Amino acid sequence: MTVCVEGQKTISECQRLLRNAKKDMLGIFGNLQEEKIVSAEEKTLFRYYCEAILILGHFQRPGAVEGMTVPGWLNKTHLNGRVCVGVSQQIASFSLTPEESAFLDAHYLYVRPDCVRENVDDDGKFFISPKGRPIRSASNDLSRLHAHYKIPSVTSQEIQRVVETAASTAFNEEQKAMVAHYMAHSTPVANTHYRLRTAICTTAVCASLAGYSSEEESAGSSKKRGRDSSEEDINDNKDFDNFVEVFPVTLTGQPPTKNAAGFPQDRCFYDKWRAAQFGKREGYLLHPPTVDKVGKMVKKQGWTANHPRPEDIVAKWRPPKKCHIETDEKLMKRIRKQKWSWLAIKDYEDKRGQGVNATRAFVKGAVICDYHGELVTAEEGRKILESSTDEMGYLYFFTSGSQQLCINAQTHPCRCHPTMETMGRKMNHSKNNLNVKPQHCKIKFPEGEKDTLLLVAARDIAVDEELRFDYGVNRKSFRGEGLDREWLDE
Ligand SMILES: C[S@@+](CC[C@H](N)C(=O)[O-])C[C@H]1O[C@@H](n2cnc3c(N)ncnc32)[C@H](O)[C@@H]1O
Known part of the structure; x- marks a missing residue:
């Protein structure tokens, strides 16, 4: 069922991002499952996509996405082939398809653990940044993913409005109420909804409005698209912290190019990024004490440039400080x-x-x-x-x-x-x-x-x-x- 209101996007149009990014995300998903190397940037994009599933695919408020917790995920229930997840603090719940659930599980098992930091409080939140803190804004993550795929941004409010319009045109009163419940517009309504776990049948109703799982637009790959014209969209804030949140520094990754990074004016972030990676690589190599071993580690990683010399590593090596519990x-x-x-x-x-x-x-x-x-x-x-x-x-x-x-x-x-x-x-x-x-x-x-x-x-x-x-x-x-x-x- 497609409901069109003049001048307003359809639900399907609002969900274009989910379709366009899906092929890439399935690739990342496969690599995560097989424990192949997945770059930190890909992991961040994968997290954005999981958040987008909830906002665009399940019409959730950003607050519900930010409030989702690990216990909430672990205590999900399986009903009628759906996976029902509650966000108790935000009093929201949604019911995922097995595929969506597998995506979120891959995030939980392979992406999130890399972000957990020993001395940073993640508050048990399901979505955390590479710095280990709860994500600050699911809305910003959504617009970053739109920018990455060069798709005009669709906000959570926008898709919620579109869904309401579609529901008011096409649904009977009972179905409209179900949709309102699903989107958790008021706390008492959402509370009942959470307790009664009505999410499952409502999902079916919402799915009748539009389904993003159609493959029609999913063939495009982000890799070819690049991001040169999305420079203004992606981030105006020239702050290195933001930069590494989008392009996390990893042992194996390549520095983002000036254009791809969307920070066009100078190359200071590029240089900083390389320096940070050099430090990381140095830290990685500082464990073993022989030149031979270090040389082999460098070779194994395939590093040909921008790595410390084995002799320097050996000279720098100190036994780890004993921690007194x-x-x-x-x-x-x-x-x-x-x-x-x-x-x-x-x-x-x-x-x-x-x-x-x-x-x-x-x-x-x-x-x-x-x-x-x-x-x-x-x-x-x-x-x-x-x-x-x-x-x-x-x-x-x-x-x-x-x-x-x-x-x-x-x-x-x-x-x-x-x-x-x-x-x-x-x-x-x-x-x-x-x-x-x-x-x-x-x-x-x-x-x-x-x-x-x-x-x-x-x-x-x-x-x-x-x-x-x-x-x-x-x-x-x-x-x-x-x-x-x-x-x-x-
Ligand atoms: C310290 S509590 C552990 C937490 C408890 N499972 C709960 O739900 O609060 C110990 C109780 O958990 C249950 N329990 C602990 N280990 C178990 C096991 N391997 N198999 C079955 N029940 C177990 C027993 O009822 C035991 O008395």
Whole structure:
């Protein structure tokens, strides 16, 4: 069904970007899946495209795109061949086709983890910039993607207006209400919509207005088009930070050309970009200590120019500074705030209930979070256990020197973080398939030393793995009461 109003674009016209970019995006998608090299710029474009799917394909407000979280993504539901995703803070939800869902999943698994930065708070947001911060403006990202494909910009307001017009002309009252729900125009309406998960049938109604999946315009590739005439569109702000957000500096990438970059007046960004890449390459090579090894690394990368000499790398190499966990202020800050933005709670919808997933990769030994709770003696812990009707789930017993201690994470929310869930207590158990292990240490907080139980990676951990550690108990630990807890043997 195509609805035309004179002087106004059709939905299909508004969605031209999705069709035009699709072929390129499928190429990037394939390379991501096969773990081939994908440049940082391609990854950024892929992120823009995922955002565009939501704005142009699902008529979402930019705020809903910016507000989407990793837990929201992990807890998506599958219904009638659709994937339903909620954005609770923005009170929006949308229902994706399997293909759209696969695109967003590729973003989550392969693009987002590269952006996660150790000391930058991403607030658990699904879309983050290469600097690790939540994206600032989905509208700007959309117009950047339009500029990249040399297509006149279409804003979220514009497509929403077009959809409303189309719906008012072609739909009955019930269908119109469904569309209003889908686009979440008012908080109460959106709230009901979110709770009732009506997104699925509404998507079908909206899809009847127009579908961008048609291949008619998707044959064009951006590579041939270049961007010479989009210089003014792409960015007037000659700020190097903005520049590297669009053209992230990578080990393997080529510097953007003056024209392609859309910064026409001088070459200072080009020079800065090359200097930043040189620094990155230097950092990459600084690990190994022999000229021979460095030479081989350079060769393996295929670098023929703009790389440091192996001899200089060897001269510069210093052993890495030993990090002392006990005095690590950043770690103390995280423990205090219970801010572990690389973790997300997921509902597995099986006997495990909820658990914790890694939203980025960890190397063996990396600190993942602490097991947060009240520190008590093991004796006190046992009394709490005996008086509790709960399962043993939230008490962890350990030894510190000659002392038998226990972290009691039974009380939720804890007194010090009354408005949030803490991560350690939500991790599930595994004896045979664990990837996390508890590590006791005494952290030297300014207010005094504190016995702390850190949860560290027991092996290298991949993005989206469920995190599990050995609770250190077995079925006999409960004077026979735990004999039916088969999961303790897993
Ligand atoms: C510390 S809590 C973990 C978080 C819990 N799953 C939740 O939803 O809040 C421990 C409880 O989780 C469940 N659990 C933990 N590991 C499990 C596993 N491997 N299989 C099944 N259930 C598990 C048990 O009910 C246990 O008492």
